[in-house]
Amino acid sequence: MSRLKGTVMVVDDDQDVLYTAKLILKRKFETVLLASSPEDILKTLKKSVVDIILLDMNFGQGRTSGNEGIFWLREVLKNYPDQHIIMNTAYGDIKVAVEAMKEGAIDFIVKPWEEEKLLTTLVNVYKLAKSKKEVNHLQNREEMLAGDLNAGLEDFICDSPAMQSVMETIDKVAITDANILILGENGTGKELVARAIHNRSAYSRSALIKVDLGSLPEKLFESELFGHVKGAFTDAKSDRAGRLEAAGDGTLFLDEIGNLPIELQTKLLSVLQNRQYYKIGSSSPLPFDARLICATNADIRTMIQHGDFRQDLLYRINTVEIVVPPLRERSEDIIAIAEHYLKKYIAKYRKSSMSLSSSAIQRLKQHSWPGNVRELQHAIERIVILSDGNTITASDFPIDSTAVSTHTQSTTVNKNEVEKQMILKAIKKHNGNLTKASEDMAMGRSTLYRKMKKYGIV
Helix, strand or coil, X not given: CCCEEEEEEEECCCHHHHHHHHHHHCCCXXXXXXXXXXXXXXXXXXXXXXCEEEEECCCCXXXXXXXXXXXXXXXXHHHCCCCEEEEEECHHHXXXXXXXXXXXXXXXXXXXXXHHHHHXXXXXXXXXXXXXXXXXXXXXXXXXXXXXXXXXXCCCCXXXXXXXXXXHHHHHHHCCCCCEEEECCCCCCHHHHHHHHHHCCHHHHCCEEEEXXXXXXXXXXXXXXXXXXXCCCCCCCCCEECHHHHHCCCEEEEECHHHCCHHHHHHHHHHHHHCEECCECCCCCEECCCEEEEEEXXXXXXXXXXXXXXXXXXXXXXXXXXXXXXXXXCHHHHHHHHHHHHHHHHHHCCCCCCEECHHHHHHHHHCCCCCHHHHHHHHHHHHHHHCCCCXXXXXXXXXXXXXXXXXXXXXXXXXXXXXXXXXXXXXXXXXXXXXXXXXXXCCCHHHHHHHHHHCCCC
């Protein structure tokens, strides 16, 4: 007879009860844990995932109030609110057991037990616990999907030869299951390329799940990617699906892959090689069936030379590379993109009809757009908000091609200098302890090392 892949913990100070419970429960459950003291419950939950706890109401000879059972029920649920607990009570304690259910116990059973009654009760509670986990998983997945679906992404505007070449490559690779690496400056539309590949592929029957590694705190990378089981760490109050699990047999899009810490690069490489992964705190492998698309604005090959990115991982993720050109190299698209966003923001802000004058068109074409499509989008939105007229002129754009380029370079230099001084200050504050310095700046050690190399800090 096959047994359920669940763990039951029996807590009772009577050794005969523990022995009998194990004999009975081993018939149905793969793992049965025994504890003679309720103080062992929290210790066990920190190390193991327990599906059901069968908790006695009284501990110690002559005690019949049930207060101990109620106390430990509250303690467990305070730390693990999703834990399923069945109270184990004698006939005289039924009123107290009912009170325990009001406190959060899932059920109670009267001893001495009838074997079939005990098994039926625990199996039913196990099935309930399992169904709740599945619901939580679906809710986690729906939250991720909702975030991605609400991203507000627009269709491509790609009349220029440079973008037509990109579209041809997208059409060729979309029908394959090859891993794709998308390269390009910030604001060029790398995510749009990823979504275009997904939408044209067989994986489009499922979701595209995005992970923005550029904005995710480094301490959350592993949990966000792989998920965790309840009790895996202090705040893991319940099981949580990671992005790999949520992607299912769809597409996993890792944006800004260059930000992935070196230790997680190793784990990702293992996932791609073995097509399986482990949640944090679990020893059971899960299959990885999704297609992988990565993107970055970083110079990955320079990072490899500096030891900040694994070369073997690059080989895994870039079966095909797609380089998205900056807006200055696709000038034929500038006006079409500007008019697209003009129409969008006129509707959003309920403005009357507005159009671009010839001088405005000339100004847009002359600007170098160092921030690419994103900069153009924000410029149009700002003008729509501030303008009172129906015609947009060159003077409405507070930009100058040469001045903006120089200013952007200067701003970048200034930001780099500020960041360098911040790192030096943190290292000095902690007397050269890089671990404490990185924690002080909410920065992972590998990120700190990379930035120290970048700024020549020895």
